[in-house]
Amino acid sequence: MTARAEVFGRFSGRLPDVDRLLAGSALAALVAEPVVGSLAALGFLAAGMLLLALRPAASVMDLSEFRLVLILPAYCLVSTLWSEVPAQTLRAGVQLFATFVIAILIARRLPPGRFLVLLCGVQLAIVLASVTTGSYRADTGALTGYYGSKNAMGGAAALLAVLAAGLVARPGGLGMRAAALGAAVAGIGAAVLAQSMGALFSLVAGLAAYPLLRAVRPLGLGVQVAVTALAVLAAATLGVVVAANIDALAAFVLDTTGKDITLTGRTDLWRVALDEIAARPLLGTGYQAFWHSGNPLAQSLWAQFGIESRSGFNFHNLYLSNAVEIGILGAGMQATLLLWTGIAALRLALLTRDHRSAAFPAAAVMVLSVTPLEVQVYFQFNLHSLLMIAILVYARDGLAVLAPPRVPRR
Numbered sequence: 001m002t003a004r005a006e007v008f009g010r011f012s013g014r015l016p017d018v019d020r021l022l023a024g025s026a027l028a029a030l031v032a033e034p035v036v037g038s039l040a041a042l043g044f045l046a047a048g049m050l051l052l053a054l055r056p057a058a059s060v061m062d063l064s065e066f067r068l069v070l071i072l073p074a075y076c077l078v079s080t081l082w083s084e085v086p087a088q089t090l091r092a093g094v095q096l097f098a099t100f101v102i103a104i105l106i107a108r109r110l111p112p113g114r115f116l117v118l119l120c121g122v123q124l125a126i127v128l129a130s131v132t133t134g135s136y137r138a139d140t141g142a143l144t145g146y147y148g149s150k151n152a153m154g155g156a157a158a159l160l161a162v163l164a165a166g167l168v169a170r171p172g173g174l175g176m177r178a179a180a181l182g183a184a185v186a187g188i189g190a191a192v193l194a195q196s197m198g199a200l201f202s203l204v205a206g207l208a209a210y211p212l213l214r215a216v217r218p219l220g221l222g223v224q225v226a227v228t229a230l231a232v233l234a235a236a237t238l239g240v241v242v243a244a245n246i247d248a249l250a251a252f253v254l255d256t257t258g259k260d261i262t263l264t265g266r267t268d269l270w271r272v273a274l275d276e277i278a279a280r281p282l283l284g285t286g287y288q289a290f291w292h293s294g295n296p297l298a299q300s301l302w303a304q305f306g307i308e309s310r311s312g313f314n315f316h317n318l319y320l321s322n323a324v325e326i327g328i329l330g331a332g333m334q335a336t337l338l339l340w341t342g343i344a345a346l347r348l349a350l351l352t353r354d355h356r357s358a359a360f361p362a363a364a365v366m367v368l369s370v371t372p373l374e375v376q377v378y379f380q381f382n383l384h385s386l387l388m389i390a391i392l393v394y395a396r397d398g399l400a401v402l403a404p405p406r407v408p409r410r
Contacts, residue, residue: 018054022047023109024118026102030383031122034146034156035129041095041381048102051109062108063101066393072333072378073097076287079326083286085294092288095380103386107393112356115390116163123160124183127190143193154191154199155376159384161187162206162366166359198370206366213349213358266316266373272301273320277328284327318371334378341388342368344395351402360391 029036029043036043052059063070077093080086107115130145130153137144147153164183167176191199276290276297291298291313307313315321322331345361367376367384376384 019051019109020111020114022051022054023106024114026051027106027110027115027118027386028122030381030386031119032126033381033383034148034152035126044102044381045098048098048105051102051105059105063104066104066396069104069337069389069392070097070100072330072337073100075330075333076326079283079286079289079330082283083289085286085289085292088292089286089289092380096287096378099380099382099385100378100389103389104393106386107390112360112394115394116167116356116359119387120160120164120167120180120183123156124164124186127157127160127186131186131190131193140195142195143190145190145194150194151196151198151374154194154196155202155374155384157187157190157194158199158203158206159187159363159366159387160184161191161203162209162362163359165207165210166356166362169358198374202366202370205369206362209362209365210358213361217350217353268304269301269315270317270320272297273315273317273324276324277320280327281323282327282329284323284325284330287326287330290324314375316373316375318375318377321375337392338368338371338377338388341392341395344399345391348395348398348402352398356394357398360394363387364391 026044026047029040029047033040073093073096076096077090080090080093083089110118126146130143130147134143134145134147134153136142137150140150142150143153144150145153147156161184164180164187167180168184169177188203191203276285291311293299301307302313305313315324319331319335322334326334342361342364345357345364349357349361351357367388370376376382377388378385
């Protein structure tokens with residue numbers, strides 16, 4: 001097999017068909033989880049393990065190049081040692097580690113263009129099925145589709161819209177561009193039907209990344225760095241202001257739109273989370289060791305907020321939720337990984353005009369923009385988690401190709 005390096009993605013040219021088939025199958029299985037349920041995890045694991053087994057030497061090399069990324073799931077796994085429910089943490093930690101491994105292998109086996117097209121294609125099918133045959137809430141009429149909640153439905157639709165918008169500019173025939181535009185419009189429409197304020201906010205943030213990138217690209221490196229730093233500072237300041245005044249903002253939005261953006265009282269949850277962090281600041285309770293039936297505090301919160309399923313609940317702030325479970329140390333690791341991903345994707349998007357290089361920072365902006373109010377990463381068998389790892393792999397590979405060759409020392 002011969003392959004040549006390209007500016008975006010590790011290889012171009014011909015790769016073994018079985019690699020692309022297995023990587024695509026693993027990705028498609030995870031995207032289809034809302035429809036097929038637990039079978040999605042089984043299909044994801046089966047295809048991923050085959051990827052590892054069929055080319056073990058190449059897989060080990062791929063994973064060794066991203067060994068720093070694997071520190072986070074390894075730490076979550078090690079938290080079994082101090083977890084309040086070690087069996088639950090061990091199981092979740094193993095699954096998270098497997099998710100990270102397979103995500104890296106998918107990004108190394110599947111070219112970025114195919115990754116985006118396949119992801120958008122499967123996501124579009126599920127979103128359309130949700131709109132036409134899925135569920136709607138009886139009280140508000142909000143679309144929940146096959147995702148179980150309006151927030152999950154809105155998040156999936158927003159992700160489809162942002163990624164598909166990036167494919168509109170791809171080289172190729174008019175038909176493919178029209179299909180991408182149609183997928184973007186469908187995603188926007190479904191996000192509106194879901195009536196999720198968080199999803200709509202992330203949608204606007206993701207779509208806004210495209211014109212901003214186009215405006216910044218022609219500028220010199222120094223100006224790019226300054227503009228990016230100011231944008232990050234402004235976004236961070238806005239996040240702090242919003243978080244500090246969430247009650248007033250919620251009252252204003254409720255008065256003007258009739259929608260409660262606090263989503264079951266985030267500020268009450270944050271106070272509980274801060275108390276839990278103060279009790280175990282460094283290491284936390286253990287990965288996914290807070291929300292379990294044996295924890296009286298978790299049970300009281302489930303009862304207070306009407307969570308009858310006793311699952312799928314969190315503190316509605318990524319950093320606080322992480323710090324409760326894996327301590328300030330683990331939350332710092334997750335924040336560092338997110339920051340690394342965002343910076344790498346942005347750097348590549350500024351250095352190349354490849355359409356794919358803009359789609360990935362736009363998706364990263366989506367995830368990062370809602371971290372003060374939502375918890376989307378990092379979980380086992382989770383699409384957003386896989387996407388963020390894949391973005392980092394594609395961005396790092398692209399930057400490695402663009403880097404000037406090293407001159408050997410004499």
